[in-house]
Amino acid sequence: MTTRRWAALPVLLVAVFVTTLDFFVANLAVPSIRADLRAGDASVQFVIAGYGLAYAAGLIASGRLGDLYGHRRVFRFGLALFTLASAGCGLASGAVWLVVARVVQGGAAALLAPQVLTLIGELYRGADRATAFRWYGTAVGLAGLSGQVIGGALVAADHLGLGWRACFLVNVPIGAAALAVTGRLIPAPLPSPIRPAGLDVGGAVLVAAGLVAVVLPLIEGREQGWPAWAWWCLAASGPILVTFVRRQRRLADSGRTPLLDLDVFTDKAFALGLVAVALLFGTSAGLSFVLALYLQDGLSLGPLAAGAVCTALNAGFFVASLRPRRIGAPVLLLGLCLLYDVVARAAPPYQVAMALLVVGAGMGLLMSPLLSSVLSAVRPERAGAAAGMLGTVQETGGVLGATITGAVFFGALDGGDWRAATLAGLSVLVASASGVLAFAALRPRARTPVAARVCAQHARHGGDG
Template structure:
């Protein structure tokens, strides 16, 4: 049984890796997509932002779906949809189809994420659980920082003449194999009677879209009226969602989100830290994609090679995660080097990225573990949905904010734009030091109630 439990870990980590990777992998393919499909700037931005929007908006709902219909069943449905949507991206004949397929990918990723956390809690206990979540953090972080490299390699290698399409079609065989293994290796958990708060799901999804969509599209379109209307609508929508959840709780019904999870000690500040970390990672990836290719004139393969330093630093450091404070300093030093050096030469960028990746690698696992361990078992499902939402929304907002600063300073040249964006990312990284997070005992982690006889 122990061997079977550990055999299930790669299935879960593959799902985590490919769904996180696809948030970043399209960055270096953007020039090729624009040329091949004759896509405009707005459509290209939606190829990136549409995935993150759908992902962030669907996570809270998907956590509840897992409780109602079973985590393994929803995981399998999400993996099947992700595989089909990846094929749709790779076969898209125009920008509209590609954007629609990317949104479908985001929905599928949202179905998968909370189920992975829940299944990890079922499969592993004690020290094994801490180790499993360490691998989870490594998979998330490594996928986040390697998206540029994988995208650059696939575009440059041009397998079978597929070009940018290979960035999406590579998910198809991976998804098919993982889907076949999931039925045999993953336990059946969850599955209970209860109501699904469809109205609440619509409110929170609309609220998140109303925040992120105008931020992603506003600068490119000159901030038209609809962007300001969306931003103005976001607070009332999210307030209505909170009010509805409180009403359902008070009336004895099961809410979509148990708001009491935010009262858990350290959880709210932990979410802020997660948002800052994922926002910094997404923002750095955005700057690198533009600066290395358009600023320094590197091709996709050369740009991906420079980004390998970030991956190497992350992977090595993630094998020995440290306490929260020290890794933040390492991350800050890497970004500071980029700012001071002006990122004028590829080798300087590579050296700074090596240090930055090490900071991220040592930080990811203890941060995620501390946030999850701050929550009592009865509120684990709510924590999974909220944590995933903050991860994805933080990435979308971080990339959007960094892009706004970068393009706003582009009139002074590529170096000035990179300096402005990196300075903002440095400030965000140093802001992590101000957050006090709870310590994470080695034998604690994420808990999910389950029936051992069904494993």
Template sequence: MTARWAALPVLLVAVFVTTLDFFVANLAVPSIRADLRAGDAAVQFVVTGYGLAYAAGLITSGRLGDLYGHRRMFRTGLALFTVASAGCGLADGAAWLVAARVAQGVAAALLAPQVLTLLGELYRGADRATAFRWYGTAVGLAGVSGQVIGGVLVSADPLGLGWRACFLVNVPVGAAALAMTGRLLPPPLPSPPRRAGDGMSRARLDLGGAGDGASRARLDLGGAGLVTAGQVAVVLPLVEGREQGWPPWAWWCLAAAGPILVAFVRRQRRLAASGRTPLLDLGVFTDRTFAWGLVAVALLFGTSAGLSFVLALYLQDGLGLGPLAAGAVCTALNAGFFAASLRPGRFGAPVLLLGLCLLYDVVARGAQPYQVAMALLVVGAGMGLIMSPLLSSVLSAVRPERAGAAAGVLGTVQETGGVLGGTITGTVFFSTLDGGDWRSATLTALSVLVAGALGVLAHAVLRPRARTPVPAGPGEQYDPAPVDPCRPPSAR
């Protein structure tokens, strides 16, 4: 078991740097614009190109892990991410930088489902709960500290690199993690006994779980093209539409997304009915715990993204704080998240709702920065308490043979939920920002986030109590008793 725990830092480092890169470039945008003489569209795609490529590639990447081995795809993604980060740091023009950022997003998409699947393979029972607790901590800290770290790197200007340090810092980290993957990533625990009727037979499909050999099944290229086009049609207008005043092309993209995704679903059903292997096993959605859990994940990540958007504007433009002072206030969110994520529990949703209500009250009464920080401490604690139990419960409801597909879907929902949350919150914020009334606009936007937190709380109270099989170790049988993933392992 020691070897399996030694693998955890490698997986967490990979997920931390790929999540961090969603946000770390934001504060470098002015420097990038000046240094590369980049136009508005190019600068926007430096930020959004990464997220768009990431969101569009997750489902296909999860399937690639099933086909060719999750370890092999993890190493490939990590190597590509490291090279793409170097490409970003060495860019001598805006087009080069945008292309390298898209490559980073593709690499991050290749990594993310493999990390989730490997955590499920390497750890069982209480160990799995612990591993996902650390995963949630890594994702949350990267998300809430990204802009702070970016601001520090740009301000410190290490070795005179300026904005390039935001990307080049990934190179030694990625190279070190890559050097350790072959030695520290052990083979998975033996798969538990399968029950009759559990999806596709392993005689038909080698999932790559026990080794890294290529599967006899083939990648559904037509399905990959459809799902990628559908996701781009959803995410691109949501990311760029508001910035450009919702031009006609944004609405056409959103209108086209529905038929494209319907065609994808029909293709997957047709392939499964004919005995061929689809890109996405739609059976993952038959488990109510998984399906309803995705709704809660979308609400949680949407609330987090919306809060980051509101804070960035309110603290600097509303309260008049500088970037470093605003970052210092946001460290309270980081601190609350980190402290609570070390011991997650069942009260995360109520604490998150309480924190957002406190923040609303503070802003309504005329906020001082220290009061905002105190409210953010509670918000961060709520997110830290709920994130890892929620992610663990969603994935633990899925059969092992569907792990890659489920991880790809979960990552897609996380990213799309974040984009939707930021877009909806931003639209509400700017539509009510009349004459520079920052307080009213912030309160309206916070009302949207409170509604999202209420949805997360409703899921925590009403979620289906599935009888989820959670083996505790090699060779052990399925435990038929229901498992509450929000209950501390020591109390089970």
């Protein structure tokens, strides 16, 4: 069984890698998509935004679906749907087809993400769990940091004349292979004690609407000059989400099963950990945004040269993630301060790469211990809901980070000074990394042994359940 459990990990990591990669891999394909499909600006924007919107809107409900119907079953369904949707994207003959396929692809990714987190928590215990989460953090980080480089390489290679379509079609053989071995390698859990009738459909609609009302204007608002509808959406998001919370409390008080067990937030370690995760993923997304512009437009590097500089970020992350430590947050902050200094001095690209090596190391040291400790603070029966909330926070944090950093960056670029704009964006990221350090330090550590004992008891009495 031990060998089988470890054989399951690559399948889970492949799923999380390709779904995370698809957030970024299409960015470099946008010009080719516009030219090939004769797509307008709005359509092209929704090729990117549609995926993120569907992903963010579906995560909490997807975590609950795993609790209700079994995490392996929902994982297999999500993987099959993601593979089919990727084929649909690659075969799209028009912009509308591509946008619809991307929305379906994002919804499938939302089905997968909470199941991966929960299955890792169920399959591994103690030191093995820490190792598994370390590899999970490595997969997420590498996919996020290298997405644009991989996308650019696929488009440039133009294998078989596929061009931008390769960014999506590459998922098909990978997904099919993973799906073929999922049933054999991922053990079937014990039956869930929760009845399928417990799914709160009304709550799912409310939380999806609330998240779309937050994410959509943040993605599209700046591109369209912050029209009135964007502000109305943001204003409506608060009441919608408050209504969702009240509905969840009402269902819990009446003895019915809510979509999200709000008791997960009573644990201070979990709540503070979520804030740290949001800031970390916001920092990562904001950095990717700033680097893409500064290296190519500010330093006039070509796509391949810019990608070569960014490999330092990936290398630092990968090496450090092999032996993560709690010093990750200070190292991340130090790396961003070094990067700020390098840009301020207009240093050559190799010095930018050296600073990025430190930034990547900080992220690699921090990511997997943070994710693992956040989920370990939650009781096993709440694992699916907590994983869904964690995934939602990751996605929303990334959108907020890129949007806020972009707004500050372009606000400072009015005079055409790329270095000043980059420094303004990096100031936001330094503040965000400082928040990661503060919230990670505030998280109580005394509860970790308690969580470990709970997991050990669950393992003795529930097995893989």
